[in-house]
Amino acid sequence: MTVPNLLWLRQDLRLHDQPALVAASHEGPVIPVYILDDDAPGPWAIGGAQRWWLHHSLAALDVRLKAKHSRLILRRGKTVDVLQQLLDETGAGQIHAIRHYEPWWRKAEDALADRIVLHDGNRLARIEDVTTGAGTPFKVFSSFWKALQSHLPPPEPLAVPRAIHAPASWPASDALADWRLLPHKPDWATRFAEDWIPGEAEALGKAKDWPKEVAAYDRRRNLPSEEGTSRLSPHLHHGEVSSATIYHALGHDAASAAFLRELAWRDFTAGVLLALPDYGSVNGRRRYDALPWRDDADAQHDLKAWQQGRTGYPIVDAGMRQLWATGWMHNRVRMITASFLVKHLLIDWRAGERWFWDCLIDADYGNNSVNWQWVAGTGVDANMFGRIMAPLGQSEKFDAADYIRDWVPELSGLSDTTIHDPDAHGVRPRGYPAKIVGHREGRERALAAAATLR
Structure with a gap:
């Protein structure tokens, strides 16, 4: 029998459209491996919500592998060391893997360069090929989107x-339960299973059904009270479905154009990581290093109120409570809650980014950091800092009344007119907090802080 090859799995937990698996299978026996490495990412080890998803996704993948008379080998430790050990244990010839763009994974890929074969398969195009005339990654999405067109469509799914x-013979494997990825004492993820089914089968089902809804996406995606988004983001993040599979399910026409731009945003953020690998902790525009963020006891109190959904702004509180309960938040509300933290509370965007990293089931390093810096105005392609979302106006504009009722039950008895701003209408129920900062006060404080940079 020919020597086996290792299939190194990360955020590509699928069998369909899995080029690394296909290549390894053509060469001979395959040993699929997933390594839980909390060391290589440093401060970006996956958060609690992602761990819940990962447990169920790995279990689902193992079932699919066993149906093919294979299995998933689980190991925990430093990735490069574990893979070297597995090469020695199994006599494997080489490692097949899908290319990743997080800086810690690129470092591991470089360390294994003499034994690894990398494949493209998690993006619409190979990011290194979508570059400026100078051959550098794009830092402006509109330019990236235009350049991407010449690389589309992606290859047909495998x-x-x-x-x-x-x-x-199979190498030894850890037991998934021993990794203790699921929360306990307390189990704060009790609601997750009501909203989500991790795994490739569910991801492919959603990708198949989404074309029936995508034509309404551009109109409905900003309406929190409607189910207008695809809810594919955690499946994409964990690689249970490929971007190419979704692209070809949709086709490329006017009906799907708005959604395809969002799919391309994931590719764009990977390019930003190529150019600026520390983007999760460093301002894209370094002049904002001098911005005087609040960092006192009052700011910490306000941060806690924001995390708990107790700010007195119903749309903000609804979003933060949805995040905690389900590991996900509607995209429009993500922007509102992020803007509120950065602008109204003048709290460093990195505090919000870290909270989202721990609480989101789809917390992607590229997306999370680029999105937060876009809202904060500190990024390379970002909203101006002086553009401050008015959460009360956003709530009313995007008809969030029913969304607020779902997540802030204290306000469920209020009318569509009063629910967005109970304080202003004199109907704030006992037990619901007053606003922790006035809209005008927060806006003026943010603008004054920005003015110091001039």
Whole structure:
């Protein structure tokens, strides 16, 4: 029997359209491996909500592999060391893997360069090929989107291999339960399973159904009270479905154009990481290093109120409570809650980014950091700092009344007119907090802070 190859899995937990798996299968026996590495990412080890998803996604993937007479090997430790050990243990010839763009994964790929074969498959196009005339990654999305067109459509999705040949013997594997990825004492994820089913089967089902809804996406995506988004983001983040699969399910026409731009945003943020790998902790516009963020006891109190959904702004509180309960938040509300923290509370965007990293099931390093810096105005392609979302106006404009009722039950008895700003109408119920900062007060404080940079 030919020597086996290792299939190194990360955020590509699928069998369909899995080029690394297909290549490894053509060469001989395959040993699929997932390594839980909390060391290589440093401060970006996956957060609690992602761990819940990861547990169920790995379990689902193992079931699909066993249906192909294969299995998933689990190991915990430093990725490069574990893979070197597995190469020695199994006599494997090489490692097949899909290319990743997080700086810690690129470092690991470089360390394994003499034994690894990298494949493209998690993006619409190979990010290194979508560059400026100078050959550098784009830092402005509109320019990136225009350049991406010449690389589309992506290749047709690859079918699952008919057979995944097993090695003569399997290496030892950790038990998934021993990793203790699921929360306990207390189990704060009790609501997650009501909203989500991790795994490739669910991801492919959503990708198949989404074309029936996508024509209404551009109109409905900003309406929190409607189910107008695809809810594919956690499946995409964990690689349970590929961007190419979704692209080809939709086609490329006017009906799907708005959604395809959002899909391309994921590719754009990967390019930003190529250019600026520390983007999750460093301002894209370094002049904002001098911005006087609040960092006193009052700011910490306000941060806690924001995290708990107790700010006195119903749309903000609804979003933060949805995030905690389900591991996800509507995209329009993500922008509102982020703007409120950065502008109204004048709290460093990195505090919000870290909270989202721990609480979001789809917390992607590129998306999370680029999105926060876009809202904060500190990024390379960002909203101006002086553009401050008015949360009360946004709530009314995007008809969030029913969304607020779902997540802030204290306000469920209020009318569509009064629910967006109970204080202003004199109907704030007992037990619901007053605003922690006035809109005008917060706006003026933010503008005064920005003025110091001039």
